[in-house]
Amino acid sequence: xxxxxxxxxxxxxxxxxxxxxxxxxxxxxxxxxxxxxxxxxxxxxxxxxxxxxxxxxxxxxxxxxxxxxxxxxxxxxxxxxxxxxxxxxxxxxxxxxxxxxxxxxxxxxxxxxxxxxxxxxxxxxxxxx
Amino acid sequence: xxxxxxxxxxxxxxxxxxxxxxxxxxxxxxxxxxxxxxxxxxxxxxxxxxxxxxxxxxxxxxxxxxxxxxxxxxxxxxxxxxxxxxxxxxxxxxxxxxxxxxxxxxxxxxxxxxxxxxxxxxxxxxxxx
DNA sequence: TGACATCTTCTACATTTGTAGTAGCATTGC
DNA sequence: GCAATGCTACTACAAATGTAGAAGATGTCA
Numbered sequence: 001x002x003x004x005x006x007x008x009x010x011x012x013x014x015x016x017x018x019x020x021x022x023x024x025x026x027x028x029x030x031x032x033x034x035x036x037x038x039x040x041x042x043x044x045x046x047x048x049x050x051x052x053x054x055x056x057x058x059x060x061x062x063x064x065x066x067x068x069x070x071x072x073x074x075x076x077x078x079x080x081x082x083x084x085x086x087x088x089x090x091x092x093x094x095x096x097x098x099x100x101x102x103x104x105x106x107x108x109x110x111x112x113x114x115x116x117x118x119x120x121x122x123x124x125x126x127x128x129x
Numbered sequence: 130x131x132x133x134x135x136x137x138x139x140x141x142x143x144x145x146x147x148x149x150x151x152x153x154x155x156x157x158x159x160x161x162x163x164x165x166x167x168x169x170x171x172x173x174x175x176x177x178x179x180x181x182x183x184x185x186x187x188x189x190x191x192x193x194x195x196x197x198x199x200x201x202x203x204x205x206x207x208x209x210x211x212x213x214x215x216x217x218x219x220x221x222x223x224x225x226x227x228x229x230x231x232x233x234x235x236x237x238x239x240x241x242x243x244x245x246x247x248x249x250x251x252x253x254x255x256x257x258x
Numbered sequence: 259t260g261a262c263a264t265c266t267t268c269t270a271c272a273t274t275t276g277t278a279g280t281a282g283c284a285t286t287g288c
Numbered sequence: 289g290c291a292a293t294g295c296t297a298c299t300a301c302a303a304a305t306g307t308a309g310a311a312g313a314t315g316t317c318a
Binding site: 100 | 134137200202203204206207210213214215219220222223224225226227229232236237239240241243244
């Protein structure tokens with residue numbers, strides 16, 4: 001399941017609170033983009049067609065709700081990026097993040113901490129992606 | 130500078146050795162995709178139009194060479210992903226990587242090591258992206 | 259009860275992306 | 289000198305994407 005840029009916007013709005021009506025989504029997005037209401041409806045229909053969300057009638061009005069989880073979407077997107085731009089392996093990505101992104105000291109600290117934690121919990125590894 | 134999927138393939142081939150002729154690129158790509166030679170030429174032209182690469186004549190034949198560096202392209206792509214999918218911040222991405230991606234122990238080790246290294250070199254921080 | 263505001267469903271259309279064909283010019287091997 | 293080969297420049301075209309208008313159904317408030 002690959003999302004386009006515009007679809008990400010809609011999904012982000014939806015993940016931030018669902019179920020939601022098209023109107024609510026429009027309101028949430030209002031600050032970032034300036035789409036016609038019908039544009040949003042179009043996107044919602046398309047997302048529904050690809051089963052990323054589901055549409056239900058609450059009375060007369062449609063309410064929408066994600067099917068695709070944020071986590072899964074992130075996973076897919078990341079995977080896509082890694083394949084496309086980082087030789088298909090996480091190693092190079094990590095490397096790049098560390099080398100290029102010049103994490104702040106704080107971020108490094110956090111990262112270290114996080115690492116140590118997962119380090120502890122390594123035995124229950126779920127199979128991936 | 131945003132690259133499309135097909136463009137990434139070409140760029141990857143080109144980064145793996147340049148300058149290169151269209152034919153060489155075709156050969157390198159041959160294993161991954163099965164594009165007509167003219168398809169590759171089209172992509173090269175488009176990339177040239179967006180100034181991602183430059184074209185020069187070596188005798189009769191065109192040779193191509195990246196202008197956009199791999200590093201810069203990665204940076205852009207990552208930035209795009211982060212904006213789109215990770216609330217525009219690297220924190221959530223890191224978090225996700227650690228939480229979701231279940232790095233192998235080896236990867237963790239490496240990451241730790243890498244982290245320690247950059248930790249040492251923290252004083253010269255370049256401003257970013 | 260009619261005018262306005264809203265929704266929904268369809269349709270539309272430009273741009274971008276993926277993919278490639280055609281035609282003309284040059285190169286080369288006979 | 290000419291046929292095969294390979295390259296370049298142009299053109300083409302379907303699918304995906306971004307963006308939205310039109311028209312019909314309905315709710316609502318004076």
